[in-house]
Amino acid sequence: xxxxxxxxxxxxxxxxxxxxxxxxxxxxxxxxxxxxxxxxxxxxxxxxxxxxxxxxxxxxxxxxxxxxxxxxxxxxxxxxxxxxxxxxxxxxxxxxxxxxxxxxxxxxxxxxxxxxxxxxxxxxxxxxxxxxxxxxxxxxxxxxxxxxxxxxxxxxxxxxxxxxxxxxxxxxxxxxxxxxxxxxxxxxxxxxxxxxxxxxxxxxxxxxxxxxxxxxxxxxxxxxxxxxxxxxxxxxxxxxxxxxxxxxxxxxxxxxxxxxxxxxxxxxxxxxxxxxxxxxxxxxxxxxxxxxxxxxxxxxxxxxxxxxxxxxxxxxxxxxxxxxxxxxxxxxxxxxxxxxxxxxxxxxxxxxxxxxxxxxxxxxxxxxxxxxxxxxxxxxxxxxxxxxxxxxxxxxxxxxxxxxxxxxxxxxxxxxxxxxxxxxxxxxxxxxxxxx
Amino acid sequence: xxxxxxxxxxxxxxxxxxxxxxxxxxxxxxxxxxxxxxxxxxxxxxxxxxxxxxxxxxxxxxxxxxxxxxxxxxxxxxxxxxxxxxxxxxxxxxxxxxxxxxxxxxxxxxxxxxxxxxxxxxxxxxxxxxxxxxxxxxxxxxxxxxxxxxxxxxxxxxxxxxxxxxxxxxxxxxxxxxxxxxxxxxxxxxxxxxxxxxxxxxxxxxxxxxxxxxxxxxxxxxxxxxxxxxxxxxxxxxxxxxxxxxxxxxxxxxxxxxxxxxxxxxxxxxxxxxxxxxxxxxxxxxxxxxxxxxxxxxxxxxxxxxxxxxxxxxx
Numbered sequence: 007x008x009x010x011x012x013x014x015x016x017x018x019x020x021x022x023x024x025x026x027x028x029x030x031x032x033x034x035x036x037x038x039x040x041x042x043x044x045x046x047x048x049x050x051x052x053x054x055x056x057x058x059x060x061x062x063x064x065x066x067x068x069x070x071x072x073x074x075x076x077x078x079x080x081x082x083x084x085x086x087x088x089x090x091x092x093x094x095x096x097x098x099x100x101x102x103x104x105x106x107x108x109x110x111x112x113x114x115x116x117x118x119x120x121x122x123x124x125x126x127x128x129x130x131x132x133x134x135x136x137x138x139x140x141x142x143x144x145x146x147x148x149x150x151x152x153x154x155x156x157x158x159x160x161x162x163x164x165x166x167x168x169x170x171x172x173x174x175x176x177x178x179x180x181x182x183x184x185x186x187x188x189x190x191x192x193x194x195x196x197x198x199x200x201x202x203x204x205x206x207x208x209x210x211x212x213x214x215x216x217x218x219x220x221x222x223x224x225x226x227x228x229x230x231x232x233x234x235x236x237x238x239x240x241x242x243x244x245x246x247x248x249x250x251x252x253x254x255x256x257x258x259x260x261x262x263x264x265x266x267x268x269x270x271x272x273x274x275x276x277x278x279x280x281x282x283x284x285x286x287x288x289x290x291x292x293x294x295x296x297x298x299x300x301x302x303x304x305x306x307x308x309x310x311x312x313x314x315x316x317x318x319x320x321x322x323x324x325x326x327x328x329x330x331x332x333x334x335x336x337x338x339x340x341x342x343x344x345x346x347x348x349x350x351x352x353x354x355x356x357x358x359x360x361x362x363x364x365x366x367x368x369x370x371x372x373x374x375x376x377x378x379x380x381x382x383x384x385x386x387x388x389x390x391x392x393x394x395x396x397x398x399x400x401x402x403x404x405x406x407x408x409x410x411x412x413x414x415x416x417x418x419x420x421x422x423x424x425x426x427x428x429x430x431x432x433x434x435x436x437x438x439x440x441x442x
Numbered sequence: 443x444x445x446x447x448x449x450x451x452x453x454x455x456x457x458x459x460x461x462x463x464x465x466x467x468x469x470x471x472x473x474x475x476x477x478x479x480x481x482x483x484x485x486x487x488x489x490x491x492x493x494x495x496x497x498x499x500x501x502x503x504x505x506x507x508x509x510x511x512x513x514x515x516x517x518x519x520x521x522x523x524x525x526x527x528x529x530x531x532x533x534x535x536x537x538x539x540x541x542x543x544x545x546x547x548x549x550x551x552x553x554x555x556x557x558x559x560x561x562x563x564x565x566x567x568x569x570x571x572x573x574x575x576x577x578x579x580x581x582x583x584x585x586x587x588x589x590x591x592x593x594x595x596x597x598x599x600x601x602x603x604x605x606x607x608x609x610x611x612x613x614x615x616x617x618x619x620x621x622x623x624x625x626x627x628x629x630x631x632x633x634x635x636x637x638x639x640x641x642x643x644x645x646x647x648x649x650x651x652x653x654x655x656x657x658x659x660x661x662x663x664x665x666x667x668x669x670x671x672x673x674x675x676x677x678x679x680x681x682x683x684x685x686x687x688x689x690x691x692x693x694x695x696x697x698x699x700x701x702x703x704x705x706x707x708x709x710x711x712x713x714x715x716x717x718x719x720x721x722x723x724x725x726x727x728x729x730x731x732x733x734x735x736x737x738x739x740x741x742x743x744x745x746x747x748x749x750x751x752x753x754x755x756x757x
Contacts, residue, residue: 014652014670014671014672015670015671015672015673016654016667016668016669016670016671017667017669017671017727017728017733018667021667032668037460038457038458038459038460038461039457039460041459041460041463042455042456042457042459042460045453045455045459045484045486046486047455048455359612359613359616360616362457362596362597362616362617363616363617365457366457366617368455413616416562416612416615417612419562419565419566419570420565420570420608420611420612
């Protein structure tokens with residue numbers, strides 16, 4: 007590391023070697039702050055971790071024991087790049103709950119559905135291609151698309167999900183600009199981060215728009231079975247087998263530690279997905295797949311999903327009532343399933359700049375900016391109710407309210423000198439003021 | 443001296459937890475590689491009872507930010523009589539508060555940029571317009587606004603135009619109720635690390651910091667590749683010696699011990715300007731003190747062990 011004066015050292019001798027697509031992979035202040043959120047004193051409303059403690063350990067233990075004792079020759083071996091046939095059959099049964107009828111031949115098992123996203127990006131995206139996505143959109147999907155040097159263009163959402171008319175306008179504008187649109191990435195049910203659900207009518211409209219414009223739809227559905235009051239509309243894939251790649255996962259209905267998800271794809275795409283899967287990892291984990299197969303065969307997995315629903319419903323209720331009591335002047339979404347509430351702040355508050363103060367007050371959240379590729383989301387935050395106990399959620403919202411009210415009073419003190427360089431954000435979602 | 447048990451503290455609940463965890467692991471690894479028995483601990487509610495019953499030889503507090511550097515934890519360690527590396531509580535408190543440190547160091551004859559300390563209450567009492575107008579008239583040219591305490595560049599804004607001042611101050615208040623507004627001196631940004639293993643403080647070769655984007659922000663600090671470092675700094679010998687003297691003067695004036703890092707800017711005339719002193723500088727892979735130590739030909743584990751021994755000897 008010693009350098010002669012005059013020759014600088016940037017501490018990374020390989021800095022000039024990295025591929026251009028890695029430019030966005032950097033440590034950030036927000037990530038550093040999340041390190042504090044792992045401390046028990048901090049109520050973290052930031053992460054989207056499922057509450058796996060609601061899963062009786064003996065259910066997984068028995069499945070794992072059988073995988074080790076009765077299936078070790080397969081469980082401990084390399085497997086097929088497409089995944090084990092038995093699990094793929096069982097996945098059909100899971101998907102049938104959301105109206106999907108398909109063939110096990112078209113299912114490709116992946117290391118979580120996140121990995122399926124990576125494979126799809128690898129298959130389809132060239133630098134400069136456009137991925138259309140809801141605005142806001144799932145944070146790590148944005149990271150994947152950008153790592154293949156695609157441009158993520160957001161389409162505004164409201165309480166009923168992505169707005170078809172805005173989608174049409176956006177596509178028309180991009181066409182005039184000569185842009186190549188490859189995919190439309192959607193989380194239609196219990197959206198991450200907004201918590202809203204795309205209505206059936208809009209699902210049909212969006213499919214028609216995508217079909218008319220030759221855009222592949224990626225339907226990412228990790229939360230669909232975790233509804234509270236009434237099920238989400240059937241999956242979009244239930245009515246279109248050709249224009250959609252559907253992504254599913256066991257991370258939310260069973261456990262994310264097993265790292266098993268899947269893609270259901272049209273035949274030709276499926277073939278390429280298998281090849282890409284093999285190139286990346288040879289095969290998904292046989293051990294995890296067999297544990298899940300055993301679990302699905304022998305445990306009351308539907309009952310367990312009901313248990314999860316009850317747990318998350320109670321937490322959603324705790325969060326909504328706490329918001330109503332603590333922050334009645336603000337607006338937020340009312341999720342009917344999934345893990346998240348999207349809270350809108352006054353335009354002049356910056357959720358990213360506010361995070362350090364929140365962490366100091368021992369509450370953490372994810373700033374809205376994390377869910378936009380274009381700097382939007384500044385005056386919104388995602389609150390996760392999935393992991394903390396209801397009492398902690400109430401305490402977390404109380405702390406958050408103190409921080410937000412403190413910021414508002416600070417900025418009000420300064421507002422007599424004029425606006426603090428706040429420019430309204432054009433890209434944000436459109437929630438009516440009365441949503442909360 | 444045989445050290446049988448060293449406890450490295452890292453983590454905590456400050457904004458700099460992540461950096462501290464990385465610093466702590468590096469210190470622990472360096473000490474282990476030197477053949478010493480090291481335990482790494484996150485300070486939590488079990489720490490004090492554990493320290494009182496286990497009584498390790500010495501504590502190496504690789505803690506940045508509040509509690510680690512503000513003197514709080516150090517005060518408690520003094521209270522229970524366990525030796526620790528680095529500044530004693532009283533000195534840490536002085537260095538932690540940037541306006542106080544600037545005053546003390548200026549009295550020792552070291553230049554420090556003109557500044558004003560603005561507690562949030564002063565805006566309430568005197569009116570934001572009047573305060574801003576006064577600051578803008580008195581401190582012309584580019585300014586640096588930062589929380590009056592803290593490190594790792596969090597909450598720091600460089601203000602080029604007066605209209606950016608209110609937002610910068612609000613951002614600083616996000617971290618702390620008091621902001622320091624300082625004239626920005628243009629020149630060479632350097633960090634001088636000071637080590638004292640028992641024979642008196644010695645200034646290590648200065649590290650010059652040249653951020654590729656122009657600003658040494660949080661991202662530039664903790665992503666290798668984003669900043670160019672020059673060790674030793676590209677300064678004429680006489681200017682480098684002046685900077686080293688200024689850093690030593692600051693270290694002594696603040697009453698620091700064992701280890702510190704003094705951040706300075708050297709202007710075009712060769713004058714070093716004191717910005718701040720850190721009582722537990724970063725010790726990560728991209729941190730400045732390890733770079734200086736290695737540039738001076740030191741083995742990190744050897745130096746960290748000598749510091750621990752010095753702490754035990756001083757009690």
